[in-house]
Amino acid sequence: MAKAKVLGMMGDFAVAEAAKLCNPDVIAAYPITPQTIIVERLAEFVADGELDCDYICVESEHSAMSACYGASAVGARVYTATASQGLALMIEIVYITASARFPVVMTIANRALSGPINIHCDHSDAMLARDSGWIQVFAEDCQEAYDSTIQAFRIAEDKRVSLPVMNCLDGFVLSHSIEPVTTLPIEDEETLDGFLPVRDPLYKLDVDAPIAQGLLALPEFYMEIKRGQQEAHLKSIDVIKEVIQDFGDRWGRYWPVVEPYQMDDAEVAVVTIGSSTGTGRAAVDELRAEGKKVGLVKLRCFRPFPVKDIQAGLKNAGAVGVCDRSVSFGSTGPVYADMAGAMVGRSGPIVKNFIIGLGGKDITIDTFRTMYDNLYADLAKGEVEEPVEWIGVRGE
Amino acid sequence: MADYPTKLADLPKEERSVSSGHRLCTGCAAGTIARLVGKAVPDKPFMWVNATCCLEVATTIYPFAAWHVPWIHNAFENAAATASGVRSGLDMLMKKGRIPQRDIEVIAIGGDGGTYDIGIQAISGAIERGHDFVYICYDNEAYMNTGIQRSGATMHAAWTTTSPAGEAVPGKQEFKKPLLRIVAAHGLEYCATASCSYPLDFVRKVKRAVDVKGPAFVHVIQPCLRGWRFDTSESFQVARLAVESRFFPLYEVYNGYKYVLNYPNPMMSKVPIEDYLKQQGRLRHLFKPERKQEILDIIQAHVDKEWEKLLELAEFSEKSALY
Structure with missing residues (x-):
């Protein structure tokens, strides 16, 4: 054998x-x-x-x-x-x-x-x-x-x-x-x-x-x-x-097209793609230990875009931040654009876009903390003031 | 030594490459060139890799394809790279016993734009890597598919839509790029120039190229009646004059250094370049409204110099002990 x-x-x-x-x-x-x-x-x-x-x-x-x-x-x-x-x-x-x-x-x-x-x-x-x-x-x-x-x-x-x-x-x-x-x-x-x-x-x-x-x-x-x-x-x-x-x-190893993490009772969630997912999970664990109900949805298959799986994965989160490691200049990050499209016509969460990690900029647990804090603030206000936010830019 | 046909009647009757029903212009020699390639290899299966060009768009308008052989088009600049993949795939599948073991030729073809200009990197790479395939460049001296724009192959002084014959600039200012010498510099076993007006010579060269194990290259001149501005009946006459005027001499290069001249015979008296130019509307501005003797002299001098260079290479090849 x-x-x-x-x-x-x-x-x-x-x-x-x-x-x-x-x-x-x-x-x-x-x-x-x-x-x-x-x-x-x-x-x-x-x-x-x-x-x-x-x-x-x-x-x-x-x-x-x-x-x-x-x-x-x-x-x-x-x-x-x-x-x-x-x-x-x-x-x-x-x-x-x-x-x-x-x-x-x-x-x-x-x-x-x-x-x-x-x-x-x-x-x-x-x-x-x-x-x-x-x-x-x-x-x-x-x-x-x-x-x-x-x-x-x-x-x-x-x-x-x-x-x-x-x-x-x-x-x-x-x-x-x-x-x-x-x-x-x-x-x-x-x-x-x-x-x-x-x-x-x-x-x-x-x-x-x-x-x-x-x-x-x-x-x-x-x-x-x-x-x-x-x-x-x-x-x-x-x-x-x-x-x-x-x-x-x-x-024995399953790699679902969309993989929710701690989403069952999550109030706010981020959507990740690629290696930052691991860092995101660690951030979720830390924040959960502090009593915050945060979750994460990993998007593994980007094309075809698994609309139904992502809708299901978000469960009842009130605010969702979509991480993009690239940007479509003059518009938003591309993953966010697809996510926003997936939410059209649905009464769902507040959705916003985070542009992170361009050109190798580190994505750390603090990056995720910033995003979760940001989402909680929007959730409290009940609306998104700044739909696309760049996280980790020097001097901002 | 391979058996080469000595008269047109010796060529197989069967059409093996392009079929009737294509949409090339009346009188276009590109179709003839494609047909002759098929007739040059009567005993061998082959696959055809076509660069984007007139021959491609006029023979494969979905859902129709005017081809008797497996045919593939990818893009403009990459027929040689695509042919590399076809060759490599076939060889590996045969090696692994997934398809029957047989001698299949891969023939790639592109126009002068897809060869001289945008495709030269892929061609150089494929020749350097030594894939067993034949590349045929049919050269009509401009981007005819997009409507007569100047290429690296366009002759000096010719009118095209991007080298218009104006008062200040009378047509293309640069000279034709020496394509075959560039190809020959790779040291490949065989490359040659040919003309559709010398069909038996062309067929012999294609056959020779197909017999080579490794890359081989045939560069064939194809006067374009639309772009060069002549009558639909005159393609072959103009192609013949291109050779007889020594503008496009027919020769072969073996192993990158042995030059052999085929046509025209250097003993024959020179046909003035003017006889060739006068046939073509794209060069009308050299004669009308008034004769531009200075430009005609420049073209003749360039043709003479290139011809002398070629004769020297051929003579040197004959004398040198190396060869």
Whole structure:
């Protein structure tokens, strides 16, 4: 019997280990901090003969995604990873890959977008791809980043989905932090004991049965194609949940699309995404010990946006603060925008937006205390004076 | 040595690449080029990777596709990178026994904009990595798909919508980028120029390129009747003059250094560049309302210099013990 091992691994290492376990046929990747360790590690696996995979050292991220598109089109299992400017450079093909319904798994080690140039964590890179049609999942810790990678191939390649999946882990906070990660005890490495069968593509380029992919669609059909894409994306939530369930049943770790923490009697709550969730939980524990009924809702799956789960997760909280680690200039944070949309037409809590942790600005327990205090103040007033607040800006 | 057809009648009758029913302009040679590529590899299955270009938009308007082969389009600048992925995917799936083991060619094609300009990085990368594929650039010397804008391939003095022939600036001021020499500098086993008006030469070169294990490149001139302003019946005549005037000589480069000249024959008397230019409305401003002798001289001098350079390279290749 294969046994699960608990290994101390950085997030990037954990993701590389998980990607290797999934036996990709093709990896096309380009280095960029803080993702580089993933593609270095995978290159080592290939060089050492531990992974039978064609590793294409492309000359740019644009070509990385282009090569992933081509390889996925012929039926290969495909993986890549990038961050920040790399995602920005490839974004054109990120959209095209989703529209073509080609399964590709990509890890983003979240990093702020330039300028000014900055290598540290925020979510502005992933949010750049928010509307691209990729499924987007954010990890809270290295274990989740490991597990999400394995789930991602299964979700992407499920014929009911057939969409690319983007797994996000916070740059440096997770990518370069060593945490204990429990590996999967796998007997049959070809299919991960049946969890991840060899890819069986819905359509593929085949010389014996020619098809054309990537056609020009004019107004007669463009909107119909986009409508279909939206249907597929919305419906993928059921498959995502199914995969989460199967993974949990096999290996004991469940990662719900939305995870409430101390929400049953919470008066105020924050919604988090990514690694700040752990800090948020610690803040909740401290405040609860002081007698304050606070809670937290972790949003793991950002695209598709799990509207019903988030509505249910908020329970009876009177004021909700949505944390955004990026901002849509001239408007609000993108997670808040979706949350506000989810609350339209419902008599629910006061909802406001906190912009936190841009460009690697620390998110501490005090950051959360500030937010909870702020929410209590609004709750007392019964209205939100300042719908978008930036927390932790020098001199403010 | 591969068997090359010596007359058009030797080419297979069967259409293997683009089919009838496409929407290219009447008289456009891009369709002919695509057809000839298919006929050049009668005995080998292939997949076709198309950059965004006239050939792409005119042959695959959803829900129709005018192709007999597996065909894929991604974007404008990345046909070579997409072809890298197709090649890599096919090779790995064959290696792992997921698809039958067979010799499948990957052919990528792009226009001059998608090759000379926006696509050159992806092409350079794919050649450097050594993927087994053929890249074909059909060069009509401007962004014809968007309506005749100047590219790095546009010849000196030519009118385009972004290099208009004005009083102050008479057309494009720069010269055509030496694409094949740039490609050859990568040291790939085979690259060549070709013309749609020399179909057997083109077919031979495509076949040669397909036989190469690794990247190969064919650069084919394709006069555009809309952008160059000539009659629908004249594509091949203009393409022939491009070669005969020594403006677009046909040659091959082996291993990045061995240059072999094919056409025109250097022993033949020179066809003046003016004969080529006069055929094209895009260069009308060189003759009307008055003749611009100075510009004509500059173009002729440039053609002569490039031709001499090529002859030297070919002569050097023949003499050198290295080759």
